[in-house]
Amino acid sequence: MAIVNTTNFPSPTQIAWSEKFLAIAVPNLIHGTLAMQKKMPANQGYILRMSRTNRLANAMVPLGPSGITPPPSTMSRVDIDVRPQFFGDHMLLNEQCTLLNTDPVMNQAVEILGIQMRTTEDALTRNVLASTAGAINCTGGVNGDNPTEITRSDVGNITKILLGNNCKTIGSMIESQNKFGVSSVRNSYFAMAHTDLSNQLENVQGFVHSSNYPSQNNILESEWGSVGNVRYLLSSEGSKDVNASGLGATVYNMLVAGMEAYAVVKQDRYTAKFIHRPAIYDSPMALNDSVAWKICTAAKITNDQFILKHRCTLA
């Protein structure tokens, strides 16, 4: 008995296309979150100089009865220079591609270029912070490596150093409330770290997951939780150095920052350019569209004593 089935009589169109695109995996962009935003004015050269006058020592000696004028103090200054640089990428789309493809190719190109621009910006900031911040190794763990895994005493140590440097916290205290399972959150520095540390942090004594904060107001999507006076933001693009520990394991750099620790400088009139040139501008035969982005930016630690690279390995 002959049966007509899809083997001997297949559908002429065997693939239906779902018009809704699947989500593109985009990391948490955490490294610009805590930055001071600064502009490099146009037509003013290519270096932005940020200056800080140094504090004077206390004047502890009494003026006395002599009537003689004591010596004056003098001023000194620290200059911090940063050079914004130009970055960008582009894509060429042949007219036949945009004409014949079922999907809106140009839309997709624009979306992934936009994502690339922001992840690039984030990674540039991360690299500057990781390269130029002073480093403190975790030493309180027991994994036998250098640095060790993170422990409560390591968090306490980093907090002590930042406090000693007169670094102000960023996050205000979240007062405890009469709810089940919540715990107050101290006024805090913020740490930018890698998602590989999510389990590790939960094992640190005193860890409070962000879902256990008394209030869910003013919590960033990337915030994982807090330990002592440090709240942790996680991203899959967090800083890490492969094969960099004493035993050759990956070292994770938790960038712990306080108020006004670093800045992201953007060139005025050039903060984020997105350029689409239709094919008609391409060549005599108008063959290719182009889409592009350009930015002019730089990150800079503005006070090296307000940000530290807290290095750890996994347990």
Added chain:
Amino acid sequence: MYGTILQQDNFTATGNDVILKIRSDVDFMHVYNWTRTNAGIVAATGLEWYWQRNMPVNDGIVKGWSVAAGNPYLVGTCSGLLSGGFTLVNSSTVLPSAPVAVAAGTDVVSPVYTSALGGVSVGSVVRVYSTTQNNINSLDFSVGAITAGVDFTMRAVLQQAPGIVAGANGFARLIADNVDDYNRIYPSRRVIANITQAVNPTVTTLVDHSLTVGQQLRINVPDICNMTQLNGQLATVVTVVDACNFTINIDTTSYTAFRFPTSAQVGANGSWTPAEVVPLGGFAGTFAGQLPAYNNQSIVAATTDNDYIGIKLSSFNTGAIFWAPAGTAGDNVYWVAGKSVNI
């Protein structure tokens, strides 16, 4: 791609690998050794090279005089002629090299490491780990001398010999071909190998410092390194002594002597934080001999991102042959690079 982008230039060979930074990227390249072409027939000598994208890494096609009698013109591959060739480089994606076994360093102030780690030359930055010298493990350092394929020596002079603890050997990795590649962000932090007690003390860094006179620095000295009076102080570079030494403007004569701890002093656990110098990216220019400045407005210290795209021309030859595209010291080498459509 709108046709082909051509770039050209020439360089004088130093005997080391040459990196040509070409932001447009490269799809093909011709290299011509003017000096050797002009020298007449010399056995086993490359004169002209060609490389094209998708050729094997560190390879290419070379034309030159063979070793055969009469020295007929030869066309071969760099790898076939036991030499290095061309390698594309994107410094933003470079990872440490594969691990190669290394013996713990010798117990001298500039330790020697026995290892066949490849690609190392004077000025390269390497990292050893899992050796019994847990005070040196994981710390990057510049290489001061090598015996190719046999050993390499730390360039910096440590405050004291690092000590030796009996036990298993570890591994070494090449981190960067040179300090310029290491400085992806300039200026960046360095681990300190020694600080002298002087009016203008000399600071020694494990990796070449790349600093200039007038740059401002923060010196961090943990308790284990003893000279804690210097911890957290802001210093300025007074003189650059050499690649891994510079002097600063803080008088340390009355400070406790600096210590780079031995393996034993670090302890069996081996977890410690070394002393380091952190450049601020700023400048305080009042010293004689500073780089060009106007009203002390020198900008040499400004923080910049040094990542690049380019191609590395190898200088590696096996024995007394000259098939590598980077030439030998003193050679005048011309090159043309192009970009084309991949169909």
